[in-house]
Amino acid sequence: MSKPARRTRSRFRGGATIKDVARRAGVSPMTVSRVVNGNSYVSDGTRQAVQRAVRDLGYSPNLAARNLASERGERLGLLYGNPSSAYLSEFLVGALDAASRHGVQLVLEKCEPTPVASRRAVRRLLAGAVVGVVLPPPLCESAAVRAELNAARLPIVTVAAGRPPADTMCVRIDDYSAALEMTRYLLGLGHERVAFIKGHPNQSASEERWLGFTAALEEAARSGRGERPPLQMEQGFFSFRSGLDAARKLLAADPAPTAIFASNDDMAAAVIAEAHRRGLDVPRDLTVVGFDDTLIASTIWPELTTIQQPIARMAAEAIDMLVTTVRGGRGAGPEPSNRRHRLIPHAFISRESAAAPKLRGRA
């Protein structure tokens, strides 16, 4: 029999193909491909002709075909833990953007930090054929999750771990320096009794922030500015509730602190709430600062002076690293460490919750 009737697949939806562009520009598809992908070895005249044809036809390359031909389109996993939504949303925006830039798929998976749950989550990821995983906090600190991932030989990028584990790549800010900087600012304002609320002990960023805080205090003591005040600190757990408890204790002390540095914004918000309940004005009677610059920092009133992490950028960076890794680092051998560890600059955000102390503390 003759050859089976030529198939007429819909050919309606998707607009022009690379062939259409090639025909219109009077070149071969290959040349179009080169122009579109910014490849060298195309003469200026040809390039412009192709570009015009692309514009005229409204051509945009078919992602599926491109991925198939170039063996791209890998799937990357994003394991997220407790729904710290404000963080997560920014994170997702950054990650998604980077993912679509690289033409990779992003697969989300929720996971509690227990061994059982993490095993299950990793299995699901593996079933989804992901080839690398991003670990935002707090999962980046979960040994269980990391162990499971390592067992599956998946490359990992942790984001925002205070002290990144040695067996993963990481993107983070310098929690220590940021806390140091913030504390110096508080001291510079003239505060002498600055209290600190620690973050959750299971996260190394908590410790780093605490270390930065004490370092600034010691620095000030050494330089002889004022006598060394007693250290006021409460353990918190990053939750609003824990911040409330800590604030209660801190504000009941005599003398009470004139400034409180909370390890994150939720706890700082709680401090403000407690201060208000006691009839204290922020920042006139009490300075309160946070860390992270999550949504709540600019939601509440007064808005929080805090440290900003460029979360979206960090997420994008993490995806970049993962893509580079799974696509083969070109040069053989393990990545140089500067490729494995990225330190992103943070920013000091001055808003309304911090001011110089009143002369002579309250009774």
Add this chain to the structure above:
Amino acid sequence: MSKPARRTRSRFRGGATIKDVARRAGVSPMTVSRVVNGNSYVSDGTRQAVQRAVRDLGYSPNLAARNLASERGERLGLLYGNPSSAYLSEFLVGALDAASRHGVQLVLEKCEPTPVASRRAVRRLLAGAVVGVVLPPPLCESAAVRAELNAARLPIVTVAAGRPPADTMCVRIDDYSAALEMTRYLLGLGHERVAFIKGHPNQSASEERWLGFTAALEEAARSGRGERPPLQMEQGFFSFRSGLDAARKLLAADPAPTAIFASNDDMAAAVIAEAHRRGLDVPRDLTVVGFDDTLIASTIWPELTTIQQPIARMAAEAIDMLVTTVRGGRGAGPEPSNRRHRLIPHAFISRESAAAPKLRGRA
């Protein structure tokens, strides 16, 4: 010359292909495809053999190839406006999940609700070859954005608009009923002076909620329970700050309300903050309820009694609708209206910020 040297593309990364599975199961690739895609017309024996082979080989279909062959893999746009992160993150999780289920790409684009910005954003989306757009609040109410999108003939699904525009598909909850329900609850608790803080006037959901509130009040008045109290209402704008202003006015009134229903959680949180500042205990002295069940509702203390929108589910539903639409509704003609409008059930979330009023109000 002889045929050009056989290409040896990496063939390392991606595991088994459909052919490997076919060989192992002793069937043709087509049959494997049918099994994997849940197609009918495969005998039980064959199906099981194939499934075993799939498991053994850890086969997982190549998304790019599948998309290419079946002309799937379209790009869908997600235009988001002000970074109401708590909302956005849940939204993204749901949307991403649905997107990967359907094998479509999700392209995010940020956009202010001005004509200029929306024109630009839509142009970018078009350049990215998206074939449909999801519009979460507050963009779903922007006529400018919708006009721009309609001009580009892109199908739209608005999410959580109080009164969905006629020219789009939509997924939403019944804001009116939810507010009605919440108000009935408050009334049922025994509150007689229930105040309301309206949402931003540029969003139709605000009006719906207000209508639900007043309807419940009228219902109670008609049934003769208690004399009809004066209506206490303040205009808010969904922001914490506006909630604070409203709360100040409401709580300064005499008699002050015993319960305040804020149109969203941020404003409810502000009411609590202001109540605390005045030395009022929530819920003993004042009941406060919110709407949306965003992150802040369970962050603050006491946690908010509120109305929950299943945001992730709504987002997923929106993606589903878009995919159905762009893949061609099978049957010709415009979609039936029940396919174009989906009403998702909301939930009443009882937490700690509401209680029965004290006997005899405060002075």
Add this chain to the structure above:
DNA sequence: GTGAGTCATGGTAACGCTACCAGTAATGCC
């Protein structure tokens, strides 16, 4: 003037999968 580059372009064969047809065997119906 020959050989060895560089630059610019084109041809061909995949990439892994599914749509579309074409069977074959079993079943039902008159």
Add this chain to the structure above:
DNA sequence: GGCATTACTGGTAGCGTTACCATGACTCAC
């Protein structure tokens, strides 16, 4: 028994793109 129908399976031809040569046309050195 003939013939349509159904249940199942396989072959073939792409889907739109890029990788990998091959091919010319030049340029440059010796």
